[in-house]
Amino acid sequence: MKPNHLLETVMTKAELVSKIHEQSGLATKAQAEAALDALVNILTTAMKDGNSVTFTGFGSFKVIERAARKGRNPRTGMEINIPAGKAVKFTPGKALKDTVK
Incomplete structure (x- = not known):
């Protein structure tokens, strides 16, 4: 039997976009995906710059x-x-x- 940490489920980007769309009030999933992509880009850039x-x-x-x-x-x-x-x-x-x- 596998340990519990190996039985975890993984949320895909598409599922995350759907959740953002449902909970944020954004009009379309494309807008939710654009918001997620912007967040990832901002986080990546900030950390690349040492912040x-x-x-x-x-x-x-x-x-x-x-x-x-x-x-x-x-x-x-x-x-x-x-x-x-x-x-x-x-x-x-x-x-x-x-x-x-």
Whole structure:
């Protein structure tokens, strides 16, 4: 039997657009999709520029620096060097944490 985290369902972009359309009052799904695309573009640009983005009660997105480190190739077990880089980190807000509990 698979662990619970592997049984999760995934909301697709089309399903998210439909939900935005239903709940926002936008006239068409095309407008809802344009709004979603704009949001993703704004978030991406902000983080690319090194800014954090915070939605009070939901959470925050920020870019973190990862140091170079050693790892292992899972197929061969050989040690590899993983270069330093950047990654996006999401920290959920209190309201989101409380809702998910």
